[in-house]
Amino acid sequence: MQCTGNTPPISFAMLRKMILLTGGSVVLSLMITATIILLLGETGALPLGLAIAGFCPVLVTPPATYVFCRQTMELQAAYKALGEAHRNLSDIHARLKTAHEDLEHRASHDAMTGLANRDRFLSHLSELKRQSHSGYLLMIDADHFKQINDLHGHDAGDRALLAVGQAIAGSIRPTDLGARIGGEEFAIILRGSSEEGAAMIAERVRANVENISLSTADGTPLHVTVSIGGAAFGPQSRSKEVMRQADSQLYEAKRSGRNRVVMATGKVTRAA
Incomplete structure (x- = not known):
């Protein structure tokens, strides 16, 4: 399965997480709904309540999980890019420092003998x-x-x-x-x-x-x-x-x- 546009594809790990979260949400929703209906003594509303309780997580959890996973992936990519940029800046800083030291040395030393000028x-x-x-x-x-x-x-x-x-x-x-x-x-x-x-x-x-x-x-x-x-x-x-x-x-x-x-x-x- 793959999303269109610029959104990242749904990987196996993401799909597995969506299924597990959706299943868990359905089970939890059914348990809570059944408990409330039984406590209220409205057993006649049990089939409809359970149907609604099972349908809502199926409708909401997968897209919510996908959005969460996508944002997590984007944050990880941004963090990786930031780390790479930091390493690049550190490398540039080191090269600039070396170049500066070299220029200072050239400005204060004789090119032929290496002694001070x-x-x-x-x-x-x-x-x-x-x-x-x-x-x-x-x-x-x-x-x-x-x-x-x-x-x-x-x-x-x-x-x-x-x-x-x-x-x-x-x-x-x-x-x-x-x-x-x-x-x-x-x-x-x-x-x-x-x-x-x-x-x-x-x-x-x-x-x-x-x-x-x-x-x-x-x-x-x-x-x-x-x-x-x-x-x-x-x-x-x-x-x-x-x-x-x-x-x-x-x-x-x-x-x-x-x-x-x-x-x-x-x-x-x-x-x-």
């Missing part, structure tokens, strides 16, 4: 000073980088920069921030570091870069080193002044022969 570097330094933190700033520059590009091409230069970025990322603490601030220039912000601790990390970066095993596309060995300058900063320090001091030490490292660390106090380290 210049804007992130400057904002982090300002935020540390605003929170009354002190520490050390290391300015880092790849030595003879123009020669690498000129002799071996920009692909070799890019590989060298990537290697330097990886060496920096692998040399610092979780609380530190490594950044590429432009071209072959890098920086590290060491929150809460002493001069001794800063010099130790700077030397670790220098040694790790020097130990990089790198070659060009044609197999030519590529030797990469960096020069590093460091300067302290505190809550009252001006970012530009701290950067100028660290740059000054970096230039001193360059003038002294490159591949070395010079801190603001004049402490110099280099490979033996």
